[in-house]
Amino acid sequence: NAGVTQTPKFQVLKTGQSMTLQCAQDMNHEYMSWYRQDPGMGLRLIHYSVGAGITDQGEVPNGYNVSRSTTEDFPLRLLSAAPSQTSVYFCASSPLSSNEQFFGPGTRLTVL
Amino acid sequence: KQEVTQIPAALSVPEGENLVLNCSFTDSAIYNLQWFRQDPGKGLTSLLLIQSSQREQTSGRLNASLDKSSGRSTLYIAASQPGDSATYLCAVSNDYKLSFGAGTTVTVRA
Numbered sequence: 001n002a003g004v005t006q007t008p009k010f011q012v013l014k015t016g017q018s019m020t021l022q023c024a025q026d027m028n029h030e031y032m033s034w035y036r037q038d039p040g041m042g043l044r045l046i047h048y049s050v051g052a053g054i055t056d057q058g059e060v061p062n063g064y065n066v067s068r069s070t071t072e073d074f075p076l077r078l079l080s081a082a083p084s085q086t087s088v089y090f091c092a093s094s095p096l097s098s099n100e101q102f103f104g105p106g107t108r109l110t111v112l
Numbered sequence: 113k114q115e116v117t118q119i120p121a122a123l124s125v126p127e128g129e130n131l132v133l134n135c136s137f138t139d140s141a142i143y144n145l146q147w148f149r150q151d152p153g154k155g156l157t158s159l160l161l162i163q164s165s166q167r168e169q170t171s172g173r174l175n176a177s178l179d180k181s182s183g184r185s186t187l188y189i190a191a192s193q194p195g196d197s198a199t200y201l202c203a204v205s206n207d208y209k210l211s212f213g214a215g216t217t218v219t220v221r222a
Contacts, residue, residue, distance in 0.1 A: 029207055042116075043201070043212040050208065058209060090155060092210075098163075099144055099205050103156040 002026050004104035012110045013081040021076040021107050023091030027084050030096045032074040036060065037106075042112040043090065049074055050096065081111045114139045114206055120214035126221050131189035133216045135202030140180045143205040150199045150215070151166055159200075160187070192220045195197050 007022045025032065033048035045058030049068040063085060065077040074093075078085060091104040115138040125131060135145070144163045147155040160169045160176045162185070168177045173190040189196055199217045203210040 014150075035210075035212075040214065041216040043203075045209055045211075048209065092156075094208075096208070098161070099208055100158060100161045101146060101203070101205075101210060103148075104156065105155040109172075 004091055004093050004102050004106050006089075006104035008107060009105070010108050012112065013078075014112055015081060015083060017081050019078050019081065020087055021078075021091075023074045023076065023104060024072050025074075025091075025093040025102070026072065027093060027102070028071060028093075029093035029102075030055075030071070031094045031099065032068065033058070033092050033101075034064070034066065034074070034076045035090045035092065037090060038087050046076065046089075078109075083111050085109065086111045114142075114204060116202060116204055116211050116213040117211075118200075118202055120216060121214065122217045122219075124219040124221060125192055127192060127194060129192055129220075131187075131192050131218060133187040133197070133200050133202075133218070134191075135185040135187070135213055137183045137185075137204045137211070139204075139206060139209040141206065142180065143208070145176075145178055145185050146203045146205070146210070147174075147185075148201040148203065152199075156201065178186050180213050187208060192218075194220045194222045196220050 035043040036048040047066040049055045089107045092101045147159045153167045162178045175188045199215040201215045
């Protein structure tokens, strides 16, 4: 099992550019989610999904879109990047039965 | 809105000393509580998961307790080692959404 994988590991964008952060899991988990981690603020939930075709907003959804067409993949789209979106992004998955969360290695994003 | 607080923010101990990390939360209607370890520049590694019906979980030198009524959890690490140096995060789950504390950064001195 590869667990939860994220690509890319690092990314630099200019203000206004768009991009997609990829997340995939091979554990057949129903639940997937995206968090951002900023110094002094902990991790905050952006979007989450309880299954294919179902997504919902978390605490800080503005400026981000998600979709869940398969159980395995949960991409996060930045529509028009802003410097405030400079952060480390983590994807997580869990089975609905236990809700034990497994995290990916993260994507470090810098927006200039 | 669930608020999670971890005290202290940082802790430095000599090798061999026991570690006690605290986590408090405001909404006791949680599904579960999970403790994570994060090394600098790395992702989160799950240490222990306590379901809401449980009072504690143990794994090796780690023991975590949960008191839902008072909104508290404590992570004990016995006989600390320099390899235990990391940031420890507490997260509580409400309706499958995790709320995180800001973490306790632990340094174990050799």
